Amino acid sequence: MENPFEIFDLNRQLLNAIADAGYTEPTPIQEKAIPLVLQGHDVLGIAQTGTGKTAAYLLPILMKIKYAQGKMPRCLIFAPTRELVIQIDKAITELAKYTDLRHTAIYGGLGPKTQIETIQQGVDIIVATPGRFMDLYLREEIGVKDLKIMVLDEADKMMDMGFMPQIRKILEVIPRKRQNLLFSATFPEKVERLSAEFLEFPTKIEVTPQATTAETVKQRMFEVPNTQTKINILKYLFSTGEMQKTIIFTRSKEVADHVYNSMVQRIVPFSKIRVIHANKGQNTRINSMDAFRDGNVNVLVATDVAARGIDIQEVSHVINFDVPLIYEDYVHRIGRTGRANQLGEAITFLTIAEEYHIKKIEKIIRMEIPREDIPTEVDVVNTSFDERQAQLREIDTQRKKEDPTFQGAFHEKKVHKPVAKKRSGSPAKKSQSHKPDKKRNVSRRK
Secondary structure, three states: OOOHHHHHOOOHHHHHHHHHHOOOOOOHHHHHHHHHHHOOOOEEEEOOOOOOHHHHHHHHHHHHHOOOOOOOOOEEEEOOOHHHHHHHHHHHHHHOOOOOOOEEEEOOOOOOHHHHHHHHOOOOEEEEOHHHHHHHHHOOOOOOOOOOEEEEOOHHHHHHOOOHHHHHHHHHHOOOOOEEEEEEOOOOHHHHHHHHHHOOOOEEEEOOOOOOOOOOEEEEEEEOOOHHHHHHHHHHHHHOOOOOOEEEEOOOHHHHHHHHHHHHHHOOOHHHEEEEOOOOOHHHHHHHHHHHHHOOOOEEEEOHHHOOOOOOOOOOEEEEOOOOOOOHHHHHHHOOOOOOOOOEEEEEEEOHHHHHHHHHHHHHHOOOOOEEOOOOOOOOOOOOHHHHHHHHHHHHHHHHHHOOOOOHHHHHHHHHHHHHHHHHOOHHHHHHHHHHHHHHHHHHHO
């Protein structure tokens, strides 16, 4: 049977690797991007994770570079997280298996010695986080004069994570004459500005409307009073037996650890759950991800460090324990399920302090997320005084964002205190203040 990818004039080595990888037919982003990259165009691609975006730029790049040559890299691919860098490098291993192309992944979190040794032996493609690349470049361990192609993957996330200064430094030191590819899941104004700075007469391709959620993902939401009730809902959901392979996303590493500890104590065995966030060592994170991918672990608690670019099949459920503050991350989180045309489910927990953020998210995704009543089996606990105060403070902050003149409930309480003091006054003043009343009483009697 003819390989559907033969329409792209790829060489036999790549077509064989594609067949081995089990690719059945090109995805829409691959159909649009591969010919343009092969023709040498600068490309601006807007595509969500799970659309085959990585292969859309890797296949034509591997075709153009073809074989090992020289010692310096001819292609640089930048990604915002170590996990995504590793994922892209694994995809190169898979697709370039019948070539002699040399590639490596460089990222922080571990010593650079091994990475430097690999680069010194000669490399054709480097996949890197911007920070580690600049570190090794400034040490004069990476030469860039042979560079022909540069890719920025997940550009919107890179900008959210504050990589722009490093990207601008990289643009200053690499050859001006090169092919540029920029891929982003969303296209906010800041990415548009970057594309104007980075790309020359680009061809823009967009395979789905910006920030739309996959039709294969069922979304629902529970309004909850507090963190402990969120934990209780988790316990109920896992008791149903439906949560086969689940990622639970939290806003911070502290909450991730709390959820993990609560799950281990009350809900799932220690051997079936892992937690990953920025404080976890690189090897721990990679091992946890591999265990989840291979099915040895069926629950992963994670901060948004794992929300993008991680290609894990057959995730049945995504749970937003916290609503994300970077609103596009909602799309990336729930995009971990419902991949490859499989059905998935995304469940969000919502407190009163998160209502503001959900309204913004619903505006971005152009739909209302269905709300459901908390099941009667769930123990809904009272909110502690401290947590309630924290929620109210957050609501005040949100209202100030929308209305800078709003001074907040907490401010109003403070204003009343000095007024009360003036009214009470000193004992001497009190006695004076009563004298006019006596006079008025006397005059009335007269």
